[in-house]
Amino acid sequence: MKILVCLKQVPAKDAPLKLNQAATWIREDVSFETNEPDAFALEAALRLKEAHGGEVVALTLGPARAAQVLREALAKGADRAIHLDAGEAAAGAPPLDAFAIAEAVSRAIAGESYDLILTGLQSDDAGYGQTGVILAELLGAPHATIIMQVEPAGERRIKVKRELESGNFQFVEMPTPAVLTIQSGINKLRYATLMGIKQAKNKPLARMTLEEIGASAGLNRQLVHRLFVPSKSKGTTLISGSAKEQAAALVAHLRNDAHVI
Amino acid sequence: MADSVQHPEMEAEVVIVGGGPAGLACALHLARLYAAQGRSAENILLLEKGRALGAHQLSGAVMDPRGLRALEPEFASDPELGAIPVEDDALFLLSPDHALRSPVTPPPLHNHGNYVVSLNRLAQWLGAKVEAAGVSVFPATAGRELLWENDKLIGVRTDDKGVGRDGRPKSNFEPGYDLFAPVVVLAEGPRGSLTKQLLARCALGGANPQVYSLGVKEVWELPANRFPAGRVYHTLGWPIPPELYGGGWIYGLGGNRVSLGLMTALEYADPATDPHNLFQQFKTHPWMRALLAGGELVRFGAKTTPMGGWYALPPLAGNHWLLLGDAAGFVNSQRLKGIHLALESGRLAAEAIFAGALARYPESVRASWMHEELWPVRNFHQGFEHGLFAGLANAALQMATGGRGLHERYPSVPGHERMRTITTLGDPPPRLTPDGALTFDKVTDVYHSGTRHEEDQPSHLLIADTDICNRRCTFEYGNPCQNFCPAHVYEMVFDEHGAKQLHLNPSNCVHCKTCDIADPYQIITWVPPEGGGGPSYDGM
């Protein structure tokens, strides 16, 4: 199987975030890491390759720093990588929207035939959850989301397990090529070994700019006008009366003010 | 972990442990010497326990350019590094409510010609050059053990990955590598865990024991034009008790940011001393309060620094090993500077490795400006052992006598030996309750250090006997671990019988090594947790 894994570099989970001056995005002065569900997508791809043979190609779209997620993917066992270089203007700017990313990816891989394209379920920064789905649409391929398991099911077919709400699952058989968006926590991530890190240096890492592939990126259809930090407020209200009155007042409060029931 | 684990092996020419200025300078210079001969640097290996190069790098920092200039003559004009020339410096003497600007800045604190830098950024900047030079850099990888063949050091074992809290391998277990090399370079910074193993095994040490200070630091963002880039202020006095060595700093970083912090010597008598709390008090000084008004905390970190000076240096080289930078103890405690010395020690070490003659390294250190700088201040720190005023008097005397003072070598004792039991002391020093705006508790600060560890792993704080903590220490010293740890790793909680019991939060650890140093019973051993864990000192 020839598998493409799309990885995004996002601000590290525990990074103390601050808004930029115009409050359109966060400041660059944090460390970055591979988007969590994408790491599980890579792990799923590597396991499929180990079990059934084939090739794993890692792809990212982002500024120069984003190439780090590719080096890590290569160190863990991806065969080669593609860096869609969004230029340094992309660093610190609000992220491209899901359509712009999907369009750029579809152009970058035009002419290559992948059996499977895996993305994470959503990104930890923008959280659109749409990139993989739009990419499938642009490629004219079927897709399935929130995937927990993938296995081959005969010639050009796979069987996947989707997570539904309240602990239910759906099993779907579908044709390939297909795009799957992968859920976090579905497998145990491997560590890059020292040998893997050393060998990664000699694996091919292709770089292409958005202009080179003719992507219209930058033309975000969805614009971030302003971000707000949720303001935390704490207040204590003492409810008096009989137990019955107190209970009724509490329920009314939870329903009408806190909107939790 | 079972002994039956097979460790993959790798042969190397040199293994460098630690990606601080010392280790990176050594790697870079050696790779360049190799390149001049057309040799590949691939078998120079550099291990760094931080997630990425620079992640564990925290400093003040005002850098003397000598060390970096020898490696990168044009560093000052590179915007990627962003070094800011010092424009203005001053020393302030603080009493609880006054700040007296010293009419003259004492010569050691003259910073004209120096640069304000972020050590985190410097490490990333040098690291990119090291990688480009072809060195095999392994981030998120800790040197866990030294490998010996009888009494010959033959390499380093790296950390096992994927071991559960119960000590058992998880499904993604990866055993550590055995890296074999004729030369092992220890550049682990202060109180290195492999350095400690080496010195203990070979029974090595300096003429004086090493002593340390803990620096607690925050980066703040201030209203525009409050504190210019390149301004360098130092403070002496309050809130450091007069009998203790220490002082504060405020450096203008540009972009409306300042670095501020307080150094406290880990040589105090009162076990209730809490360097993190002292730093919070420092910010409440009226002069500091005015400076920080309207500002905002951006980052936090804490790290120790060796202060013993020349007489505390252990032997710098053996047949198969070298000690660099803070791991050896190259810090000028009078100027609170070590970056330039770490860089130069790395460069000189690379020369010796390249020549195939490790013994040349200590010789070249002795013949270099490192010795010229450190020798006259060899007694500076010890002169402060009776506090600020005795220290200042001694410093003046030493300056007049070329560093000698009253006797050639002022002795010193390990800091933890100065700690006194609570019954011999009066009331504990005052503590401040943080307000969450100007002053912060340890947990809030740790959040601003970007610290993260794999939760399911064995504790990396090895406590030889917790009975000592729960029974003896509670009564003798009142569990000073709760006070000296700046990251709330150590906590005394009540068990079901109402007795105090030690509880550890290893995931909070910012890798400062204070516990290993300051524990009065010396029963805490800090070992590296799974590689990649620890702080993320962006911009520190």
Ligand SMILES: Cc1cc2nc3c(=O)[nH]c(=O)nc-3n(C[C@H](O)[C@H](O)[C@H](O)COP(=O)(O)OP(=O)(O)OC[C@H]3O[C@@H](n4cnc5c(N)ncnc54)[C@H](O)[C@@H]3O)c2cc1C
């Ligand atoms: C608060 C503070 C303020 C300071 N201010 C200044 C200043 O203004 N100017 C100045 O010149 N100096 C200053 N110093 C001193 C200066 O920062 C140090 O001298 C310098 O960083 C030493 O460099 P190093 O490479 O020897 O060690 P470090 O910078 O400590 O680097 C050691 C590296 O090794 C890694 N490591 C350790 N053990 C292992 C292991 N077993 N396996 C893998 N990796 C490991 C660590 O994670 C770390 O990244 C300050 C120090 C402190 C603490």
